[in-house]
Amino acid sequence: MTRNNELRLLPWSGPDGKPCFLSTDDTNGYVSRLADNTEAIQLGLAAELLKHASEDLSKGEADPEELRALATDLTAALRDTLRVAESRGHRLPLPSPDAHGNDTEGPMLPAAAFG
Template sequence: MRLLPWTNDFGGPCWLSTANPDSRISRMADELEAAMIASAEEVLSEARELLAESAVGEQELRFAGTRLAESLRDTLRIAASRGGRLESEG
C-alpha cells in the first residue's frame, strides 16, 4: 500500500493498493511529490530571505510561518510514504 500525497475530502489519508510504480496513479503521485518538494524548497528560500531582513512585519512573519508549516506537513507526508515503500521492498 502506498500513502498518496493528497488527502480525501475529510482530510484523511488516501492509499493506493498497487505494487506497480508505473501505474497512472503512481506516476501522478510521483509528479505531485516532486512539485511539493520544489514548492517547499522555494518557500524555504523565501522565508530565509524574509528572516534576514531587519524590519519584518507580523503579517509577513505569520504568512511565512504558515507556508513553512504547510511545506513541512507535505514533506513529512512524502517521507512517510517513501519510508513505507522502502520497508515493503526490504
C-alpha cells in the same frame, strides 16, 4: 526484499482531511505517476519557500502579518514534506537478513570517530 504489498500513502488528503492510500503493484500506473509528480512538485515548492523564508528572515524586518502568512505556508510545506518522507520510507526495500551481520564489507571507521 521490497514491501510491494503495502498501501502507498499518497501525497494528498481526502476531502475530510484523512490520508489517501493506493493499493497497486504497478509503480508505473497512472495514479503512481501522478503521486510521484505531485511529490516532486511539493518538495520543489518547499525548497523554494524555505529559500524565500531564509531571505526574508535574514533582513531582520518583518511585518507580523507577513510572518503569520510565512508560518502558515511553511507549516503546509512541512506537512507535505513529512507525508512524502513517510510514504517513501514505507516503500524502501527491507534490509536483507544478513545486512546487520558480522561481515566486514564496506567502510570501517575507527572508534575515535565516534567521540
